[in-house]
Amino acid sequence: MPESEVEQEVQRIGRALHTALPGRSRNPVKAFDARAMELASRDAQLRAALFRLVDVTPACSSLDDLAAHLGAYLEEVGERPPPIEAALRAAHNAAGRRALGLAAAGGVRHMAHRFIVGESPEAALRTLRGLWDDGAASSVDLLGEATVTREEADRYAQRCHEALEALAEAMGEWPAQPPLEADSAGALPRVNLSVKVSALTPLMRPEAPDVGREDAAQRMRPLLRRARDLEAHLHIDMESLDALETTMELVFELLDEEEFSDGPSAGVVLQAYLRDSPAQLDRLLEWARASGRRPPLTVRLVKGAYWDHEVVEARQHGWTPPVFEVKAESDRNFEELTARLLDARPLIRVAIASHNLRSVAHAVAVNRASGADDCDLELQILRGLGDELQQALAHNGLRVRAYCPVGDLVAGMAYLVRRLLENTSNDSFLGEQQRGTPIEELLVAP
Amino acid sequence: MSDFSNEPVLELRRAPVRESLQEALRELDSRLPLEVPVLVGGDRGAVEGLESTDPGTPSRLVARAGRAGEAQAQAAVEAAARGFGEWSARPAAERADVLRGAAGRLRERRLELAALMVRECAKPWPEADADVCEAIDFLEYYARAAPLLETGPDLLQVPGERNTMRHAPRGVVAVISPWNFPMAIACGMTAAGLAAGNAVVLKPAEQSPACALALVEALRAAGVPPDALCMLPGFGDAGAALVRHPGVHVIAFTGSGAVGLDILRAAAETPEGQGHVKRVVAEMGGKNCVIVDADADLDEVVPALVGSAFGFAGQKCSAASRVMVHEAAQDALLRRLGGAVEVLEVGQAERFATDVPPVIEQEAQERVHGYARDAEAGGRLVARPERVPDDGWFCAPIVCADLDRDAAVLREEVFGPLLTVESVPSMEAACDAVDALPFALTGGLFTRNPGTVQAVAARLPVGNLYVNRGITGAMVGRQPFGGNRRSGIGAKAGGPGYLLQFTEPRVVTENTMRHGLVVG
Numbered sequence A: 001m002p003e004s005e006v007e008q009e010v011q012r013i014g015r016a017l018h019t020a021l022p023g024r025s026r027n028p029v030k031a032f033d034a035r036a037m038e039l040a041s042r043d044a045q046l047r048a049a050l051f052r053l054v055d056v057t058p059a060c061s062s063l064d065d066l067a068a069h070l071g072a073y074l075e076e077v078g079e080r081p082p083p084i085e086a087a088l089r090a091a092h093n094a095a096g097r098r099a100l101g102l103a104a105a106g107g108v109r110h111m112a113h114r115f116i117v118g119e120s121p122e123a124a125l126r127t128l129r130g131l132w133d134d135g136a137a138s139s140v141d142l143l144g145e146a147t148v149t150r151e152e153a154d155r156y157a158q159r160c161h162e163a164l165e166a167l168a169e170a171m172g173e174w175p176a177q178p179p180l181e182a183d184s185a186g187a188l189p190r191v192n193l194s195v196k197v198s199a200l201t202p203l204m205r206p207e208a209p210d211v212g213r214e215d216a217a218q219r220m221r222p223l224l225r226r227a228r229d230l231e232a233h234l235h236i237d238m239e240s241l242d243a244l245e246t247t248m249e250l251v252f253e254l255l256d257e258e259e260f261s262d263g264p265s266a267g268v269v270l271q272a273y274l275r276d277s278p279a280q281l282d283r284l285l286e287w288a289r290a291s292g293r294r295p296p297l298t299v300r301l302v303k304g305a306y307w308d309h310e311v312v313e314a315r316q317h318g319w320t321p322p323v324f325e326v327k328a329e330s331d332r333n334f335e336e337l338t339a340r341l342l343d344a345r346p347l348i349r350v351a352i353a354s355h356n357l358r359s360v361a362h363a364v365a366v367n368r369a370s371g372a373d374d375c376d377l378e379l380q381i382l383r384g385l386g387d388e389l390q391q392a393l394a395h396n397g398l399r400v401r402a403y404c405p406v407g408d409l410v411a412g413m414a415y416l417v418r419r420l421l422e423n424t425s426n427d428s429f430l431g432e433q434q435r436g437t438p439i440e441e442l443l444v445a446p
Numbered sequence B: 001m002s003d004f005s006n007e008p009v010l011e012l013r014r015a016p017v018r019e020s021l022q023e024a025l026r027e028l029d030s031r032l033p034l035e036v037p038v039l040v041g042g043d044r045g046a047v048e049g050l051e052s053t054d055p056g057t058p059s060r061l062v063a064r065a066g067r068a069g070e071a072q073a074q075a076a077v078e079a080a081a082r083g084f085g086e087w088s089a090r091p092a093a094e095r096a097d098v099l100r101g102a103a104g105r106l107r108e109r110r111l112e113l114a115a116l117m118v119r120e121c122a123k124p125w126p127e128a129d130a131d132v133c134e135a136i137d138f139l140e141y142y143a144r145a146a147p148l149l150e151t152g153p154d155l156l157q158v159p160g161e162r163n164t165m166r167h168a169p170r171g172v173v174a175v176i177s178p179w180n181f182p183m184a185i186a187c188g189m190t191a192a193g194l195a196a197g198n199a200v201v202l203k204p205a206e207q208s209p210a211c212a213l214a215l216v217e218a219l220r221a222a223g224v225p226p227d228a229l230c231m232l233p234g235f236g237d238a239g240a241a242l243v244r245h246p247g248v249h250v251i252a253f254t255g256s257g258a259v260g261l262d263i264l265r266a267a268a269e270t271p272e273g274q275g276h277v278k279r280v281v282a283e284m285g286g287k288n289c290v291i292v293d294a295d296a297d298l299d300e301v302v303p304a305l306v307g308s309a310f311g312f313a314g315q316k317c318s319a320a321s322r323v324m325v326h327e328a329a330q331d332a333l334l335r336r337l338g339g340a341v342e343v344l345e346v347g348q349a350e351r352f353a354t355d356v357p358p359v360i361e362q363e364a365q366e367r368v369h370g371y372a373r374d375a376e377a378g379g380r381l382v383a384r385p386e387r388v389p390d391d392g393w394f395c396a397p398i399v400c401a402d403l404d405r406d407a408a409v410l411r412e413e414v415f416g417p418l419l420t421v422e423s424v425p426s427m428e429a430a431c432d433a434v435d436a437l438p439f440a441l442t443g444g445l446f447t448r449n450p451g452t453v454q455a456v457a458a459r460l461p462v463g464n465l466y467v468n469r470g471i472t473g474a475m476v477g478r479q480p481f482g483g484n485r486r487s488g489i490g491a492k493a494g495g496p497g498y499l500l501q502f503t504e505p506r507v508v509t510e511n512t513m514r515h516g517l518v519v520g
Helices: A003-020 A028-042 A044-059 A063-075 A082-090 A094-115 A121-133 A150-171 A209-230 A241-255 A277-290 A307-317 A327-343 A357-369 A387-395 A409-424 A429-434 B015-029 B070-089 B092-108 B110-121 B125-151 B184-195 B209-222 B236-244 B257-267 B298-314 B327-342 B362-378 B427-435 B450-459 B498-502
Strands: A136-142 A192-195 A233-236 A265-271 A297-302 A348-353 A378-382 A399-406 B034-036 B049-054 B057-066 B161-169 B172-176 B199-203 B229-231 B250-254 B279-283 B288-292 B320-326 B380-383 B398-401 B418-424 B442-446 B464-467 B503-511
Touching: A003 A357, A003 A387, A028 A044, A028 A409, A044 A063, A044 A094, A044 A409, A063 A082, A063 A094, A063 B450, A082 A094, A094 A409, A121 A136, A121 A150, A121 A399, A136 A150, A150 A192, A150 A209, A150 B327, A192 A209, A209 A233, A209 A241, A209 A265, A233 A241, A233 A297, A241 A265, A241 A277, A265 A277, A277 A297, A277 A327, A277 A348, A297 A327, A327 A348, A327 A357, A348 A357, A357 A378, A357 A387, A357 A429, A378 A387, A387 A399, A409 A429, B015 B110, B015 B125, B034 B209, B049 B110, B049 B209, B057 B110, B057 B209, B070 B161, B070 B172, B070 B199, B070 B229, B070 B236, B092 B110, B092 B125, B092 B184, B092 B209, B110 B125, B110 B209, B125 B161, B125 B184, B125 B498, B161 B498, B172 B184, B172 B236, B184 B199, B184 B209, B184 B250, B184 B498, B199 B209, B199 B236, B209 B229, B236 B257, B250 B257, B250 B498, B257 B279, B279 B498, B288 B298, B288 B427, B298 B320, B298 B327, B298 B418, B298 B442, B320 B327, B320 B427, B327 B380, B327 B398, B327 B418, B362 B398, B362 B418, B418 B427, B427 B450, B442 B450, B450 B464, B498 B503
Parallel strands: A136 A192, A136 A399, A192 A233, A233 A265, A265 A297, A297 A348, A348 A378, A378 A399, B034 B057, B172 B199, B172 B250, B199 B229, B250 B279, B288 B320, B288 B442, B320 B418, B398 B418, B442 B464
Antiparallel strands: B049 B057, B161 B503, B380 B398
16 A cells, blocks of 8 residues: 555544544543643643652651641742642641641542552452453553562562462453454463563663573563463563663563463563664564564554653763654654564564554554554553543454553552653643644644 | 763663673783883883782782882972973963863773773772763863963952952872772862862872873873873872972872871971971761651662662762661661662672672771671671672671661771661751761762751751762762861862862952053
8 A cells, every 4th residue: 555545544543533532531530630630731840749749648657747748849839820829828737737638648549540450450350341341451560669679579470470360360251352352363361461570670780681681580480381371461561771681681581481482472562762672673573583482472562651761861971862852753763663563463463552643543554554454453552541542442443452550559659650741741642632732733644 | 161061971781882891801901910100200110019909809910010108209299399380381271171181081091991990999880980980070170170260250349450369379289099989089189280280299099000090191191291290109108208298288188087187287297498388188088877768769768778888889988878767667678778788799890790899908808897797796787698709808788777876887987888777766866866977978868858858958067968869979060079077178079169279369459550540
């Protein structure tokens, strides 16, 4: 199909998805979040205050303590809108602080519930089942504090084992959902767990990737066995660039081991904001070609969630940032990688994880142009951010999976802050969409 | 100083960068031992009397050096007095160009120089690389500051009178430098002396003569006249002779408190024939405390503490040695910190996987072991990894808690991989404890309450307070560095005002009125 026709398809699909987006939710909880985030994305200082509040909430010993922190953050906001001014006045006496602490704790909890589906896999099952019935599969991500000790690495591995067991037991009982259960390459596991290598070892050392790889391998191997035996999918998440070498080497090494040649189904992540990502894809495909594994490796393409971290770290060290600094470059790279990934099938399976309507429509169009069936392209969204897109995708008969974090508030804060950062960034697609940017602009080629 | 930026450290997370460093080390090894002569003017002295060895493999000879004594110190000061005339006569801009040229030469050799620090001082790669970068930064920073000394600050002017002030060099600067930042600190003090127009006699630590030679070579090759920069490899006697010499005007010292105070006493002498009072710039020890509030994020506290206390085996004057944690967070912190220290890799500096390298020499190993025994006997051992190589001056990193308030290990500088943890009922109590120490070099604070940051920062006497991050790794121009109280006297290195210590101010007031006419 000529390029211009693909582009027409992109526009057509994009509009169809846009039309299928449900209206702004009337759910009061979501309305509260939306208000807070709208305020935050307008004012950098308010945004900072909101993030610091979310970040400190689980560490506060009492409502009074929480209110004192909130008061101190708001003091630093230059021009305070009336509701903020009122909050600040409340922080001056004990009764006011209690009320303010209650409101703040409630607000943060609401926000956390939007992004985090439950404190444990068992608690998350109701939501996961709801997604399944709505035509969306899931990938569970266990949130946790940073791993700095062996015991913490062991505990995380243990939680992963328990999650696999719990999910396999419950999901085995679920009714069939044929569009979510197979593609041309074969059956798709219902149980899908995302794991982080940095949580599996206290020895992540960017300048010595071998150390972390060897240590994490000892905990990853039993997990792969468990996933294989339960016929579950294990997806190895990508984190900041400091962890990339360790993560890729670990995956290649373990999946090449004899005992994993027939399973489990496994996946990795490619971050399109990295300037080196085309070369990383070369390496991935080279490995996949050389490997004799039966289940194809799933590659999840994402933009990347550590943009601010990578840029700040590079600036502090005087390095060239490893990420594209202009959003359009990143978006363009995303589309180029999408095309290359789809072209590499059936060697790999492809999952496109984006809330950018244009990127998603592009992937669907390129997939169809290649003559492949819709079921051979997986689309992924983040729970709490892409819920509306998820509904639109399912409504259009596309195969969608929601990434669902599970964990308590303490463990979830770092995740929550990253998501909020993403949602309130001026560059974010969702932000543009919320501001009412016309569909023509949302769908323009990068 | 608007165009100054720090020399970027190497991106060690990239495999080809690491390979280039290993290659530089192999190349260096093929040339060992290096030869380090006494350098007085154009003369190259003998290379016997002093040897430096690899702390991780003491049988490996890194450098054969000359051993300067009183006679060489005498000759070096005389040469420097001659060199001072020529060097100080050059315009500041020209001196600045020479320093920039030296920075360029260090830049060209940076891989080799990092490798040299790995060998001679067992300084691990990230720290060794940062050391070279800091040396480059000092040269570039002081080169930019030097021309400002000639114009001086603006003074009040009234009709018929012209007032000017400039900062003239003082004469001969004696630099006594330590082994723990074998390039950076030697370079900072030397470059400051030279930038201001003085001649310098450098007496480097006996443990790291080869690193110092690389610095002197770079400066001389860039155009510092040999007389204006002499080097005296040797032991304490050479340094003692140098600081007592009546021809020395400024003594720039970084090292232990005992030696620093001895230098201050010696410098106060004004023997017959010495027409000036010596000035001393001294950076001495520390007992650096990190305060952790109940609301701190332990995910960040633990790695920051581990890095600050055990990086380079704790052998930085800025290293963390005492943690004061709010009682509400103590159990969790001890559990996580202990676990993080248990997995530390003790090994050779050349391995990228090494977290804790050996200490500099046997005497240091014995000292650290002594403090570790005391801490263990007087308190509770929280963590100590078992696997430690036999050969080399290795010390297991150790964390102890519940020590008696009066324990020596809570007051004295250990200068090794030992960290103590004590709980405090409040931030005020933590501040009181820090305030009670005679040292005031660096300090740390972890809290997520901006009010606490303000209150603690207002109370702590330390020269450099780091909030919500590790407490080592001061950068030139970003964290001017230096201690207060018994930790040091003088302006902060790598900051505004540092060069002034190497100068004397001269004010000229000219009457510009003649017969009622203002002529100037």
